[in-house]
Amino acid sequence: MAFRPLDAPYDENNPFARILRDELPASRVFEDEEVLVIMPLQWEHPGHALVIPKWPVRHLLDMTREEMGRVLHLATRVGIAQQQALGATGFSILQNNGRDQAVGHVHFHVIPNTERVPQNPVPRSELDRMAKQLSAAFPTDA
Template identity: 55%
Template sequence: MILPLIAVTLQAAPLVCPPQRPYDPANPFARILRGEAPASRIAETADMIAIVPIDWTHPGHALVIPRRAVRTLDDMTAEEMVHALELARRVAAAQRLVFGATGYSIQQNNGRAQHVCHVHFHVIPNTPAAPAGAKTKEQMDTIATALRGAMAAAAQASGTP
């Protein structure tokens, strides 16, 4: 219940991805998943992918995205949530190896501050911020290749796929 005083003084900003809006199969992540748009892929599982986002400030920043068309966390199954966080943890381990990150944040938005209307998890290492400005495909691919290699080396060392 919203208190009347709060309701009067606070105005919610319009949402880019309101939860009641139907899933848009033309969103950027849906296009990447169908192979219609390029992406610097870090890792892929049966139900998730990890990519380098086009707009990042901390080198190593990654997105974990379900393959299934889901708008918000509320639309994910419990199993998908576990798989997303397992992949995020593996990406974070690679961020430590490649970039020397000593920590990371996982950010996930549902309507509020969500700009692509397909659920996704930001895995943001605590690396020093890079200069502002557009990142090149070559920079993104270099990061993806390095993280992919670190994940493969870690899997081989632990004996996991």
Template identity: 50%
Template sequence: MRWRSIASGLIPIVAPTGGTVAMPAAQQAEADKPIVCPLSAPYRTDNAFARILRHEIPASIIAENARVMAIVPIDWKRPGHALVIPKAPVRNLYELSDRDMLAVMRMAKRVATAQQRALGSTGFAVQQNNAVSQHVCHFHLHVIPNTAPDPRSNPTRAEMDAIARRLKAALPPG
């Protein structure tokens, strides 16, 4: 039987007919990776997002206010992919205050609207990982437009800055 790891343990992969099915190799490889940000890990003030929020390292900033920052990630899935990061030092959803969650979601909505206006996106996905697949131990949301995939996945700083400028210009008031 094939197993898939999740934050609370392992679950079998079962077909709708009741039999088991093989997990695609890429998914199994992802499932077998160690958890980078376990829920029990302490918050580290030297994580990449904390340093970006303090403007210690460069980022392609789309928008920023007193509670959150939206940036273009260095490993985008599609052009226009954005991260919305609360300024509060929290590792995961469990630690995020309701007030900060509202600020994050409001910014995510503004970014999604900008993706539609600037890039012609007709939809988007909002993704958030806790522990499994979370690579920076600071809560953040991915707002991923349905633009054409970019096979390179690692844009240049100039490309990231250009997308950030386009999205910033298309942001609704907020």
């Protein structure tokens, strides 16, 4: 488990910042001017996705109410896509601040109620296939 103090500075070279700058590959589900949704490199439940704000923000306490609302709204849309594409009967939204935060860029895990099939790492071909499947089911707005 990773423990990053809340007062740690933002690292411009964290993996999500690098993905946002197109320096690292990612299996993209959805993207707009403010938020990116990608598949994580490992999962316990197939269809697990990450919702990442595009601005440099270390943790939830650095976000405004409006920013939190925008990102959380998008996370619920991911949950809807998981239900449509995978037959999930529900989903969890998980977000860590300092405790268990492996990457020092705020992000929200959207974990579907799918059968537990741990993979670490998930092959890129499977990440891309799942991203495409969720993208096709992504609601235009909810």
